[in-house]
Amino acid sequence: xxxxxxxIKKRRSEFDDREPSDGHFERFSFxxxxxxxxGKTKRSILPYLLKAAVVTLLVTLSSLxxxxxxxxxxxxxxxxxxxxxxxxxxxxxxxxxxxSFMENEFTSLxxxxxxxxxxxxxxxxxxxxxxVELQKELKANPNDQRIVDAMIKHYQSKIEVxxxxxxxxxxxxxxxxxxxxxxxxTI
Numbered sequence: 001x002x003x004x005x006x007x008i009k010k011r012r013s014e015f016d017d018r019e020p021s022d023g024h025f026e027r028f029s030f031x032x033x034x035x036x037x038x039g040k041t042k043r044s045i046l047p048y049l050l051k052a053a054v055v056t057l058l059v060t061l062s063s064l065x066x067x068x069x070x071x072x073x074x075x076x077x078x079x080x081x082x083x084x085x086x087x088x089x090x091x092x093x094x095x096x097x098x099x100s101f102m103e104n105e106f107t108s109l110x111x112x113x114x115x116x117x118x119x120x121x122x123x124x125x126x127x128x129x130x131x132v133e134l135q136k137e138l139k140a141n142p143n144d145q146r147i148v149d150a151m152i153k154h155y156q157s158k159i160e161v162x163x164x165x166x167x168x169x170x171x172x173x174x175x176x177x178x179x180x181x182x183x184x185x186t187i
Contacts, residue, residue: 078135079142081151088148095155102162109169116172120165127158 008015082089106120131154138147 078132079139080135081138081148084138084142084148091152092155095152095159098159099155099162102159102166105166106162106169109166109173116169120169123161123165124158127154127161130154131158 081092103124106117131151134147134151134154138144138151141147
């Protein structure tokens with residue numbers, strides 16, 4: 001800083017020969033009077049925006065963390081067999097595959113009577129509602145072997161019912177396509 005002062009003092013005559021433009025002092029005095037009178041000074045909004053953004057980010061992150069760790073685990077009202085143990089995961093995978101296979105067969109059947117399909121879908125929906133109740137019971141009592149057995153029995157029963165319905169529908173379809181081959185003459 002001393003060196004800068006030295007340079008300014010040596011060249012003071014070069015700096016003093018220039019005057020500000022006309023009206024400079026009047027404009028400066030006017031602006032100063034306005035600021036002093038109103039008490040307002042021009043401030044940047046950027047620091048306030050940055051603070052607001054940081055607070056918003058922190059609130060959002062803490063909300064997401066709280067949701068993941070406290071709220072989300074309690075939202076799920078049911079529990080599946082696969083959540084009980086790896087062995088039951090395989091059992092459930094097998095039965096789900098069988099049920100989806102039979103459901104695909106149902107959709108591939110071209111039923112002439114839409115009422116048959118509607119009745120069948122209602123029956124399957126009621127079976128599914130029973131299974132959802134079993135899942136809720138398993139969530140409430142995860143170590144109850146009776147519920148696990150009931151869920152497995154439910155899958156077995158559903159497959160049996162679906163298999164029976166498929167056989168009946170295929171038989172009806174075959175009879176409607178070839179009515180003469182199934183007629184028996186009784187004497």
